[in-house]
Amino acid sequence: MEIPLQPEPPEVLAELGFLFREYFDLAEKKRRWSIRDDVPWKQCNRNLPPAVADVLQTFVAVELYLPDYLGKLIPQVRANRGRAWMLANWGYEECKHSMVLEDWLIHSKSRTDEQLADAHSEVFAHEWNLPYDNGRAMLCYTTFQELATRIHYHNLRRVVIQEGGCPALEKALMLVAIDEAAHADFFRKLLAVYLKYDRPGTLEQIRRVINTFKMPALHMLADSRRRENDIKNLRIFDEDIFVLEVYEPLLQKLGIHKSELRRKNYKREMVSGNGTAKDVTATRT
Ligand SMILES: [Fe+2]
Numbered sequence: 094m095e096i097p098l099q100p101e102p103p104e105v106l107a108e109l110g111f112l113f114r115e116y117f118d119l120a121e122k123k124r125r126w127s128i129r130d131d132v133p134w135k136q137c138n139r140n141l142p143p144a145v146a147d148v149l150q151t152f153v154a155v156e157l158y159l160p161d162y163l164g165k166l167i168p169q170v171r172a173n174r175g176r177a178w179m180l181a182n183w184g185y186e187e188c189k190h191s192m193v194l195e196d197w198l199i200h201s202k203s204r205t206d207e208q209l210a211d212a213h214s215e216v217f218a219h220e221w222n223l224p225y226d227n228g229r230a231m232l233c234y235t236t237f238q239e240l241a242t243r244i245h246y247h248n249l250r251r252v253v254i255q256e257g258g259c260p261a262l263e264k265a266l267m268l269v270a271i272d273e274a275a276h277a278d279f280f281r282k283l284l285a286v287y288l289k290y291d292r293p294g295t296l297e298q299i300r301r302v303i304n305t306f307k308m309p310a311l312h313m314l315a316d317s318r319r320r321e322n323d324i325k326n327l328r329i330f331d332e333d334i335f336v337l338e339v340y341e342p343l344l345q346k347l348g349i350h351k352s353e354l355r356r357k358n359y360k361r362e363m364v365s366g367n368g369t370a371k372d373v374t375a376t377r378t
């Protein structure tokens with residue numbers, strides 16, 4: 094039986110709210126950017142290989158599910174101000190990502206307005222649903238996914254440079270990757286708070302997520318297998334990159350030993366733990 098989650102006490106809610114305010118103030122001061130003014134649109138390379146535009150369009154499609162992400166994530170945390178307000182701010186930052194990438198597809202003449210309109214219709218024909226049934230698991234998922242997303246953009250930028258470069262796209266991808274890194278960092282800090290006050294319950298959710306992790310919405314797109322292969326073939330992201338650059342660094346930063354994620358060790362940890370842990374053990378028998 095799954096380890097139940099402890100309810101969130103007021104001091105935890107206060108800590109999450111404080112972390113959001115810290116994140117927000119820093120973003121306002123150092124990380125705001127303008128699609129129109131901060132990308133050198135006149136320096137757009139129209140001769141990059143078509144594979145770059147194909148992968149970029151896949152990333153745009155994943156970003157386009159924003160209404161589903163927000164519409165389903167916010168109700169899970171509506172009484173948790175730090176997390177709910179973050180989702181509002183996160184949504185603002187994420188909406189810029191699909192717009193700046195689409196602008197490049199148009200500027201570079203890789204896609205027409207009509208082709209992008211068709212891509213929009215295709216995306217919204219399917220609805221994204223939450224992969225996990227509780228807000229804690231979704232926080233774990235988001236932490237892993239945001240770091241994985243940063244790596245996708247960073248590695249696509251590397252491919253662009255290798256293929257002859259494009260100052261406009263390189264800048265856009267850098268701005269987006271910096272946002273994604275900030276998201277990953279923020280959600281990891283929240284996860285650390287949950288680990289501090291409810292380690293067994295939070296570890297259980299992390300275990301669920303890492304055993305089943307996949308990037309959001311990718312499998313819902315037409316030609317999803319081909320799109321995944323394009324990403325792998327360009328060495329933008331694959332299982333090895335997930336383990337070496339997402340899974341292991343995150344566990345290390347969170348102070349989690351891999352052995353803690355094995356189920357048999359949960360029992361030992363809980364039996365030797367405090368009263369709360371004993372109660373939890375009882376519910377698992
Ligand atoms: Fe994004």
Ligand SMILES: [Fe+2]
Pocket residue numbers: 187239242272273276
């Ligand atoms: Fe993000």
